[in-house]
Amino acid sequence: MGTEALLAELREALGKDAVLTDPDITHGYSRDMMPLAPAGRPLAVVLPADVEGVQATVRACAQAKVPIVPRGAGSGLSGAANAIDGCVMLVTTKLDRILEIDPANRLAVVEPGVVNLALRQAVEREGLFYPPDPSSYDWCTIGGNLSTNAGGLCCVKYGVTTDSVLGLEAVLADGSLLKTGRRTVKGVAGYDLAKLFVGSEGTLGVITKATVALRPLPQAPGTLVAGFATTEAAGEAVTRVVREGLVPSLMEIMDATSIKAAESYLNTDLGAGSDCQALLLCQSDSGGEAAQRELAALEKICLECGSTMAYATDDLAEGKMLLETRRVVLTALEQYGIWLTDDVCVPRTRIAELIAECRRISEETRLRIAVVGHAGDGNMHPTIVYAPDSEDEFARARQAFDDILAVTMALGGTVTGEHGIGKVKREWLEREIGPVGLRVHRRIKRALDPDNLFNPGSMFSR
Structure with a gap:
């Protein structure tokens, strides 16, 4: 089947308005938020409105041997949703229904185009809570969160996306619909295929439905802020918090x-x-006296570790203002240039070492590098700032990005905590998991996608 025949078949199956080929329009769908990752020119962008439309797209592309790159809102930071030349971009944002909220069983069933914040607000009206909260939660979609196993500020207590997934439905390379997982609290029948698809970055199939676990709505949080004269003192405070068994609902760190x-x-x-x-910055959502005790214990640890300032509040507006300082960091860095954010995770005892190494790399590359992160689980986001019109600074930013990954691995960490591998860290995945791990990845990919139809070149080369 030629490309014109493929486009005609897609228009017939989905409607002409759901198949976009204008280069000015398709260019806007061709990449995510990662400036380092390569992006090609798609043949077309398709926007199916139901699972049958996804199946029809996959079958038509399989017959034409045209690759498919699944895409959500484009908020990713790894290039996983970037186009390759001649591909079909399969955008899932029109599959945006919350199909079910079941308060009695504390679960929801959603389509991949549902915005994270919309789901959180919908279940909150039922007194329930969907924990994963990436920083782009007000516009990123559940499908993208699933594909990258996204995290967020609440991971320290509630885990990442996979910890809230009960089951999935996904369209496979032959257009068939795989149904995985369950609606029950427990279940060990067969391989855990749902967890296999979470974090697979669209390389194994197209997720079309998810059954996610919900939690009771937490109490309004109390907030603690503590300043330190050294990063080592802040790192020791994090270690003490973990060692003493405290589990705040949020524990974030910011460098100078x-x-x-x-x-x-x-x-x-x-x-x-x-x-x-x-x-x-720490929060406790335990409520009442329990939250007060937890915040008091956190404050005591910070002061004993040399905090020069520690302040706790149960005022919601004040707590929101304090947390806003963490959430706005990336936007704030735009005062100085374009930012390039990394995503690494180190053992929590080595957070201070990572920040110190980022300071060294900043001095060596003569670029501003800011470090923020989820101290509770060691997931750090060193962010490199460079001038938008300087090729030299961009090259140095790329060098800094790789230097940070090398330091992370030397500290016993992983090259991605929540953004994924995508098209920007492929060689680093191989370094981290080794030849045997990479061989297993490739065998799984070939078993489910023998023609290398789904997102080829993302995560690893075939």
Whole structure:
């Protein structure tokens, strides 16, 4: 089947308005938010409105031997949703229904185009809580979250996306519909195929439905902010929190560069002082006296570890303002140039070492590098800032990006905590999992996608 015949078949199956070929339009769907990852020119962008439309697209592309790149809202930071030349971009944003909310069994059934925030708000009206909260939660979609196994600020207590997944439906390479998982709390029948598809970055199939577990709505959180004169002291506080068994609902860290950027952007003063090198932000959603005890214990640890400032509040508006300083860091860094954010995870005892190494890399590359991250699980986001019109700075930013990955592995960490491998860290995946691990990945890929139809070149080369 030629390309014109393929486009005609897609228009027949989905309707002409669901098949976009104007280059000016398709270009806007060709890449995600990662500037380092390569992106090609798609043949077409298709927007199916139901699972039958997804199946028809997959079958037509399989017959024509045209690759498919599944895409959600495009909020990813690894290039996993980037086009390759001549592909069909299969965009799932029109599959946007919340099909069911079952309060009695604490679960929801959703399509992949549902926006994360929309799901959270819908279940909140039932007194329930969907925990995964990526920083782009107000526009990223559940399908993208599933494909990259996204995390967020609440991971320390509630885990990442896979920890909330009960079951999935996905269209396979031959157009058939795979139904995996369950609706029950427990179930060990067969391989856990649902978890296999979570984090697979669209390389094994197209997720069309998810059954996710919900939790009771937490109490309104209390908030603690603590400043430290050294990153080592902040790192010791994190280690103590973990060692003593405290599990705050949120524990974030910001380095000096991040603090200064956020304060400048928000025109505020956190009160940590000009010599503050690290800031911890913690929350407890245990409620009432339990939250007060948890915050008091966290404050005690911070002070014993040398905190120069520690302040706790149960005022919701004040807590939201404090947390806003963490959430705005990437936007705040745009005051200085374009940012390139990395995503690594190290043992929690080595967070301070990573921040120190990022400071060294910043000095060597002569670029601003800010470090923020989820201290509770060691997932850090070193963010490199460079001038948009400087090829030299862009090259140095790329070098800094790779240097940070090398340091992470030397510290016993992983090259991605929640953004995924995509098309920007393929060689690093091979370094991390080794030849045997890579061989197993490739065999799974060939078993489910023998013609290399789905997102070829993402995660690893065939």
